[in-house]
Amino acid sequence: MRSAPIRTLRLITIAIAAYIAVCLTAGIFAAEGALHPARRSLGPEDRCLVEQATHGLAALEDTNITAADGAVLRGWSLRPGNPNHDAVILLHGLSDNRLGMMGYAEVLLGGGYTVLMPDARAHGASGGELATYGLLEREDIRRWFNWLAAHEHPRCIFGLGESMGAAQLLQSLPTEPNFCAVVAESSFSSFREIAFDRVGQFFHAGPWLGRVPLRPLVETAFLYARWKYALDMTAVSPEDAVARIQVPVFLIHGQVDGNIPVRHSRRIQARQSQVVLWEVPSADHCGALSSAHEEFASRLDGWMRGHDRPGSVLRRQ
Numbered sequence: 001m002r003s004a005p006i007r008t009l010r011l012i013t014i015a016i017a018a019y020i021a022v023c024l025t026a027g028i029f030a031a032e033g034a035l036h037p038a039r040r041s042l043g044p045e046d047r048c049l050v051e052q053a054t055h056g057l058a059a060l061e062d063t064n065i066t067a068a069d070g071a072v073l074r075g076w077s078l079r080p081g082n083p084n085h086d087a088v089i090l091l092h093g094l095s096d097n098r099l100g101m102m103g104y105a106e107v108l109l110g111g112g113y114t115v116l117m118p119d120a121r122a123h124g125a126s127g128g129e130l131a132t133y134g135l136l137e138r139e140d141i142r143r144w145f146n147w148l149a150a151h152e153h154p155r156c157i158f159g160l161g162e163s164m165g166a167a168q169l170l171q172s173l174p175t176e177p178n179f180c181a182v183v184a185e186s187s188f189s190s191f192r193e194i195a196f197d198r199v200g201q202f203f204h205a206g207p208w209l210g211r212v213p214l215r216p217l218v219e220t221a222f223l224y225a226r227w228k229y230a231l232d233m234t235a236v237s238p239e240d241a242v243a244r245i246q247v248p249v250f251l252i253h254g255q256v257d258g259n260i261p262v263r264h265s266r267r268i269q270a271r272q273s274q275v276v277l278w279e280v281p282s283a284d285h286c287g288a289l290s291s292a293h294e295e296f297a298s299r300l301d302g303w304m305r306g307h308d309r310p311g312s313v314l315r316r317q
Contacts, residue, residue: 022215027220030198035130037227038095042125046099050076053102057081058109063116063151065143071127073140075118077156078105079152084112086180086308087154089144089164091185092117093286094131097124103289104160107297113158116148130229133164133191133236134171141172145179156180156308160300162286163187163260170268172237173245174221179305181248183300185240186286188260189267191236195221197261243271250276250303254283254291276303 023287051060065073075098086106090101098117105115121128121140128136141159148157159182161169166184172173173179188194200209210218223230242249249272253265262279269275278299283291 018250023214023216024220027217028224030195030217031221031224033230034221035132035229035231037131039123040095040097042099042102042119043068047076048196050078050099050102050220054078054104054109054116057296058060059114063118063147065140065147067121067128067136067140067143069128069136071121073118073121073126073128073144074124075116075126076143077148077151078109078115078117080109080112080114082112083114085155086112086158086304087116087148087152088158088304089116089118089148089169091141091159091161091169092123093118093163093165095123099124101160101162101165103157104162107300109288111301111304114148114152114154116144118144120168124150129230131164132232134168134233134238135231135233135236135242137168138172138175141168142176145176146305156304158182158304161185161187167236167238168212170249171236171241173247173249174241174304177245177247179247180309181250181303183250183252183303184265184268185252185288186254186257186260187238187251187265187268189239189264191233192218192222193267194260202294239268242268242275245272248274248276248303248307250278252278252288252296254280254285254287256281256283257285257287259285 058080061077063075063077067073087245092100097119097179101117108115119126122131159169159179162185166187169182170184196207196210199214200207222233225233251265253262255262265277269277280288280292
């Protein structure tokens with residue numbers, strides 16, 4: 001009579017132990033994968049592609065800076081033949097490199113903007129062992145801003161990032177508040193919130209799976225990153241950064257984004273009443289430029305012209 005309850009208890013104990021083991025193991029793998037993303041390398045042919053894409057109308061220069069931790073970060077500076085005396089820093093997404101921002105660069109170069117296209121740390125040709133989604137990158141962006149101000153002496157410096165680059169850009173604003181304005185397409189709202197999405201997406205479910213049943217997996221990943229790499233990934237939060245800055249922010253997000261759902265940009269906008277959000281009906285992840293090219297170019301140009309503040313960078317120096 002007692003054997004059935006004992007067997008049931010054993011099964012429950014085994015199930016709980018398996019659940020804990022799976023969450024611990026998967027959490028560690030998730031943390032390592034996030035911090036060591038695949039690297040898309042750059043070759044000499046990529047530089048040729050850029051020169052061809054600009055039809056010789058922009059001067060291409062190799063650039064580099066040294067980050068606070070000694071990592072050498074590399075990028076390209078593109079100066080149009082007829083500059084409008086403003087500049088834009090373009091920041092790419094996860095596991096991509098500067099070349100992935102070429103579509104944006106062509107639009108901006110056509111408008112006379114000088115364009116700086118860096119590789120994020122641990123991406124492309126840049127150094128750095130870990131991608132930290134804004135913890136270290138916000139200082140990297142400040143240093144790129146200083147390089148651009150010193151080398152190009154622009155009237156205004158704007159920022160434009162997509163996906164991971166958008167999230168990094170927004171988090172840099174408390175550190176570098178002298179951007180005239182920024183544009184962030186398909187940003188996540190916080191690393192914790194996007195972690196819930198990633199768990200759900202892996203199992204073809206919603207973020208509820210990471211929030212409740214598999215929450216230990218998410219928390220294990222955060223604890224592991226803090227223990228092994230001394231990184232507090234709970235502090236990766238574009239929405240918190242935007243809540244305490246005055247820099248004009250223009251968010252763009254596709255309503256059918258299957259990678260980073262549009263609720264992330266809505267959460268960011270909810271934290272700062274001055275933030276402008278354009279939800280693009282037919283756009284998937286970072287797809288506004290391709291699905292609504294003319295409107296994208298028009299809105300981008302209007303946003304930057306509307307926040308062009310002569311002498312803003314000079315007043316800073």
